[in-house]
Amino acid sequence: PASAQQVIKIATLAPDGSAWMKELRTAAAEVQAGTQGRVQVKYYPGGVMGSDSVVLRKMRLGQLQGGVLTSSELAAVYPDAPIYSLPFLFSNWTQVEKVRPQIDPILARGFEAKGLHMLGASGVGFAYIMSTKPLRSKADMVGTKLWIPQNDSIAETTFKVAGISPIPLPLGDVFTSLQTGLVDTVANTPSGAVALQWHGKLRYMVNLPLSYVVGYTVVDLKAWQKLSPADQAIVAKAFAAASARTDAGIKRDDASALAAMQKQGLTVLNMDAAESARWREIGARVTHQMEVDKTISPDVLAAVRKAIAGAGK
Amino acid sequence: MIEKLLRGLHRAEDLLLAALLAALLLLSVLQIGLRMFFDTGLEWAETVSRMGVLWLALFGALGAARAHRHIAIDALPRLLPPLWRRVAWAIAQLATAVICGLLAWYGWGMLQMEREAPAVFVEGVASWWPMLAFPFGFGLLSLRFAIAAFGQPSEHDV
Amino acid sequence: MLIGLALVLLLAALGMPLFAVIAAIALLGFQAAGYDLIAVAVEYYRLGDKPGLIAIPMFTLAGYLLGESGTPTRLVRLSMAMLGWLPGGLAIVAIVACAFFTAFTGASGMTIVAIGAFLYPALVKAHYPERYSLGLVTSSGSLGLLFAPSLPLILYGFVAGQLNTTPAVTMRDLFLAGLMPGGLMILVLALHAMWVGRQLPKAAQSFDLGELWAALKDAKWELPLPLIVLGGIYSGKFAASEAAAVTTLYVLIVTVLIKKEIKIGKLPDLMAEAMRLVGAILIILGAAGALSNWLVDQEVPNHLFDFSRQHVHSAGVFLMLLNVVLLMVGMFIDIFSAIVILTPLLVPVAMAYGIHPVHFGIVMLANLQIGYFMPPAGMDLFIAAYRFKTNILTLTRACAPFFLLVGAALLIITWWPWLSLGLL
Ligand code: NA
Ligand code: NA
Numbered sequence: 001p002a003s004a005q006q007v008i009k010i011a012t013l014a015p016d017g018s019a020w021m022k023e024l025r026t027a028a029a030e031v032q033a034g035t036q037g038r039v040q041v042k043y044y045p046g047g048v049m050g051s052d053s054v055v056l057r058k059m060r061l062g063q064l065q066g067g068v069l070t071s072s073e074l075a076a077v078y079p080d081a082p083i084y085s086l087p088f089l090f091s092n093w094t095q096v097e098k099v100r101p102q103i104d105p106i107l108a109r110g111f112e113a114k115g116l117h118m119l120g121a122s123g124v125g126f127a128y129i130m131s132t133k134p135l136r137s138k139a140d141m142v143g144t145k146l147w148i149p150q151n152d153s154i155a156e157t158t159f160k161v162a163g164i165s166p167i168p169l170p171l172g173d174v175f176t177s178l179q180t181g182l183v184d185t186v187a188n189t190p191s192g193a194v195a196l197q198w199h200g201k202l203r204y205m206v207n208l209p210l211s212y213v214v215g216y217t218v219v220d221l222k223a224w225q226k227l228s229p230a231d232q233a234i235v236a237k238a239f240a241a242a243s244a245r246t247d248a249g250i251k252r253d254d255a256s257a258l259a260a261m262q263k264q265g266l267t268v269l270n271m272d273a274a275e276s277a278r279w280r281e282i283g284a285r286v287t288h289q290m291e292v293d294k295t296i297s298p299d300v301l302a303a304v305r306k307a308i309a310g311a312g313k
Numbered sequence: 314m315i316e317k318l319l320r321g322l323h324r325a326e327d328l329l330l331a332a333l334l335a336a337l338l339l340l341s342v343l344q345i346g347l348r349m350f351f352d353t354g355l356e357w358a359e360t361v362s363r364m365g366v367l368w369l370a371l372f373g374a375l376g377a378a379r380a381h382r383h384i385a386i387d388a389l390p391r392l393l394p395p396l397w398r399r400v401a402w403a404i405a406q407l408a409t410a411v412i413c414g415l416l417a418w419y420g421w422g423m424l425q426m427e428r429e430a431p432a433v434f435v436e437g438v439a440s441w442w443p444m445l446a447f448p449f450g451f452g453l454l455s456l457r458f459a460i461a462a463f464g465q466p467s468e469h470d471v
Numbered sequence: 472m473l474i475g476l477a478l479v480l481l482l483a484a485l486g487m488p489l490f491a492v493i494a495a496i497a498l499l500g501f502q503a504a505g506y507d508l509i510a511v512a513v514e515y516y517r518l519g520d521k522p523g524l525i526a527i528p529m530f531t532l533a534g535y536l537l538g539e540s541g542t543p544t545r546l547v548r549l550s551m552a553m554l555g556w557l558p559g560g561l562a563i564v565a566i567v568a569c570a571f572f573t574a575f576t577g578a579s580g581m582t583i584v585a586i587g588a589f590l591y592p593a594l595v596k597a598h599y600p601e602r603y604s605l606g607l608v609t610s611s612g613s614l615g616l617l618f619a620p621s622l623p624l625i626l627y628g629f630v631a632g633q634l635n636t637t638p639a640v641t642m643r644d645l646f647l648a649g650l651m652p653g654g655l656m657i658l659v660l661a662l663h664a665m666w667v668g669r670q671l672p673k674a675a676q677s678f679d680l681g682e683l684w685a686a687l688k689d690a691k692w693e694l695p696l697p698l699i700v701l702g703g704i705y706s707g708k709f710a711a712s713e714a715a716a717v718t719t720l721y722v723l724i725v726t727v728l729i730k731k732e733i734k735i736g737k738l739p740d741l742m743a744e745a746m747r748l749v750g751a752i753l754i755i756l757g758a759a760g761a762l763s764n765w766l767v768d769q770e771v772p773n774h775l776f777d778f779s780r781q782h783v784h785s786a787g788v789f790l791m792l793l794n795v796v797l798l799m800v801g802m803f804i805d806i807f808s809a810i811v812i813l814t815p816l817l818v819p820v821a822m823a824y825g826i827h828p829v830h831f832g833i834v835m836l837a838n839l840q841i842g843y844f845m846p847p848a849g850m851d852l853f854i855a856a857y858r859f860k861t862n863i864l865t866l867t868r869a870c871a872p873f874f875l876l877v878g879a880a881l882l883i884i885t886w887w888p889w890l891s892l893g894l895l
Contacts, residue, residue, distance in 0.1 A: 009768075015635065046635050048767050050517055053432065060426065061507040063768065076432050143352055150360075151432060165356055172633070173522045176641060180710040182348075197639070327743035334528060334742050338723075341525065341716035345709070359522075367519030369528055370757065373750020374490070376743060383488035383751050384805045390486045405487040412491040415498060419512040426509060443519065447512060 006227055008219060009042045011049035011058070012068035013171055018195050019253055020122065020246055021045050024068070024217075027242035034234035039227060051170050053151065059220045066119070066219035072152035074216055078114045080107060080300050085211045086290070087158050087283030089304070093251055096123065096212055098311035103304055110300070111216070117224040119217040119236065120243030125189035125254040126209035130202040132184045134267070138163070138275050144185040147174050155187065158286050162279065174198060189213055190257040191250065199261045205268045208276055217243070323379065330372050337365045357435040364434070364443040371450030378457045381467035390466065398466055406462035413455035420447025472503040489808050493758035500765040514761035518753065522712070523629060523642070528749045529715035530620045533722040534576035535745040538585050540732040545690045546571060547590065552686040556678035559668025561597050563661045565590045565607055570615030570657055575696075583612040583854050591859060598671050606869035607664075609855040610877065613843035614660070616836055617653035619646035620700050620715065622752070623806050623839065627832045628711070630814040636828045642711035646701060647894040648829045652837060652884040659880045660873070692725045752807045759811035766816065776820045786824035790885050793817070794838055801842015802849050809839055830891040837881050844870050
């Protein structure tokens with residue numbers, strides 16, 4: 001049925017020239033070559049198509065076929081999407097690398113049921129609290145003007161439980177807000193902070209990995225089904241490979257971004273013991289509450305926990 | 314009678330516009346005060362004030378339509394003899410009414426779409442509520458331009 | 472699509488409001504691309520998703536309040552006391568006062584009506600040539616556009632800021648960038664005024680320290696205004712939107728409560744009047760957002776860039792062409808529509824030629840500023856013709872020297888980026 005050329009238009013907030021975009025462009029070239037031009041993938045990077053929620057609306061209107069979207073925004077469509085980002089779910093990279101191959105396929109099936117085909121999931125790394133001022137104790141933390149992404153209910157609940165009233169803003173506003181002091185604290189990955197040019201303002205990083213951040217590349221299921229099975233296989237392979245390359249690179253990128261920030265004067269500091277214990281306790285409480293409220297499905301969470309237990313410490 | 318009703322309506326419209334602006338100013342100042350003196354803030358303030366500006370824009374545009382203050386290139390109509398100028402005016406106003414009607418219609422469609430997958434605007438308010446500005450605002454604009462088509466061409470120069 | 476487009480352009484010529492023209496083109500474009508037209512509403516709706524947009528209604532209200540108060544009179548008195556003793560003093564006063572006033576009221580033509588109207592008779596009475604006086608008040612109507620917090624400057628910062636360029640365009644940078652280029656235009660016109668005024672019988676008045684002190688005291692509530700606008704943003708204490716709220720609150724308190732020049736009962740009318748202008752501008756901004764999105768979707772900026780790279784090989788030639796195109800655009804289209812439509816199209820192209828987006832913005836605004844009084848269709852010509860009861864031909868002759876002078880300043884601003892970027 002797929003005789004005419006199919007164009008898949010994918011929008012993302014990731015800036016053009018970022019590592020992520022480079023891998024995605026490679027995938028597009030592979031698709032173009034592999035399908036002999038039957039399928040063409042076009043990108044709209046840097047947020048030119050709007051925030052993630054606007055992109056989701058446009059996918060439903062047929063202007064876009066796909067997006068590389070944050071898990072918190074995708075939660076509106078598929079509540080389990082942000083499961084990897086539960087606070088303190090993973091303690092280290094080893095756990096992530098052992099758990100993801102088992103859970104990614106479960107999530108892909110979940111997306112499918114909600115009308116989205118998951119082309120890939122790419123880790124962005126561990127988010128840390130970074131600030132313009134040193135944060136060691138509870139007293140330091142409570143006074144912060146902390147940014148959280150809009151519609152990120154997990155982050156909102158976590159920080160509220162911790163006694164902070166966070167400031168939800170679209171990603172694109174954080175740069176200006178840091179400059180004007182509207183916001184003085186953020187939670188992000190080191191490579192994210194550098195890519196978004198926030199590192200000039202941030203002076204301190206709390207050495208406590210809050211959560212593992214992940215983004216999904218999804219396309220509208222109807223658009224996906226217009227491709228012939230052979231073309232689907234080619235597209236799937238190219239994007240799976242791109243995700244794998246991004247995943248492999250991110251650990252290294254994060255380390256080098258952190259090193260670069262430290263060179264520019266970023267201080268990595270440890271919270272006092274009581275405060276970091278308090279944060280872990282808050283994380284457990286938030287996760288438990290979401291489980292009780294069935295905000296995320298207990299089955300998937302059980303599968304994740306089983307996989308983590310199997311991965312060892 | 315109708316004249317009086319209309320005057321009252323316009324007065325109410327102006328007051329609404331002024332009140333919306335005053336509320337936005339108050340909210341901004343309050344937010345700055347909270348931040349500077351108490352190191353805190355209202356988390357909903359930014360979202361609400363942005364949407365407030367959108368509402369302000371639409372109601373301001375409604376007022377501008379009443380006062381014939383919309384920006385247009387009217388060099389050509391100025392050169393026309395009175396009768397033809399009147400005709401050009403009516404056509405342009407009616408066409409604008411049609412465009413506004415379309416925007417109201419698609420705005421309503423957007424609202425329906427949002428209701429199928431609602432998000433949260435601010436706590437307790439679904440994201441489709443502020444979208445009412447579109448069917449409502451552009452609907453009224455459409456009506457106003459349609460009425461203007463049967464009136465005299467604008468003589469404004471500023 | 473083409474027939475539809477021709478129809479829309481015909482309607483535009485018949486006087487259909489620009490927001491409807493732009494929205495109609497966007498609707499046609501989305502229709503031709505085969506998308507659900509709800510996408511146009513979704514784009515329009517992003518108007519409510521833009522940070523800092525609130526600065527526009529706030530600063531507009533501040534401008535209306537200042538225009539209705541005794542500020543123009545006090546401003547002229549102060550400029551008079553400071554500069555009136557120079558040769559060409561009164562003309563320089565007119566230039567400075569117009570620039571300050573336009574910065575606060577935006578390019579709405581209010582300057583010509585509020586300040587030009589009472590300076591023009593004064594100039595003629597002081598024996599300035601009638602043609603010079605007429606040209607001065609007409610062309611000064613858009614002077615000051617490059618100074619914060621003028622609406623076009625904010626609007627550019629706003630639209631370019633959304634493009635996420637590297638280097639970024641921030642209000643703070645833009646406010647600083649406008650100072651020297653705007654100052655250059657004033658300087659050029661002031662020198663010309665001194666030349667014209669050199670053989671006048673005597674300066675309008677001699678320097679009087681007592682009068683200067685009295686004028687300063689008289690204007691003591693206006694004097695902190697530039698400090699609030701620029702100081703707040705520059706010190707990092709406020710975002711532009713917050714500086715707007717603080718400025719407006721300050722102006723409200725001064726004009727209504729302290730000076731009592733605006734009666735509280737009159738306030739709602741004035742606010743509604745200001746918001747009608749804001750509505751007329753923002754509804755264009757929303758429509759232009761939808762149109763821009765269609766252009767991005769169809770990859771028009773990329774095609775434009777490929778096209779210009781084939782035919783234009785240097786930043787210099789690009790800037791030269793830009794000057795020509797923008798002067799034409801500025802003459803026929805209002806500045807707000809021009810900014811919101813052209814910025815997303817041209818900034819990426821300019822950046823590919825290595826032009827700093829802040830410098831580009833200043834060049835663009837300076838061009839559009841001249842378009843305001845450019846014959847035969849500049850808007851300020853019509854306003855002046857109406858206000859001073861004269862015709863376009865007389866005004867064209869009167870404005871010609873000013874056009875050449877400000878044009879020369881424009882060339883310097885274009886070719887010497889340091890003027891825009893030196894303070895950043
Ligand atoms: Na003006
Ligand atoms: Na113009």
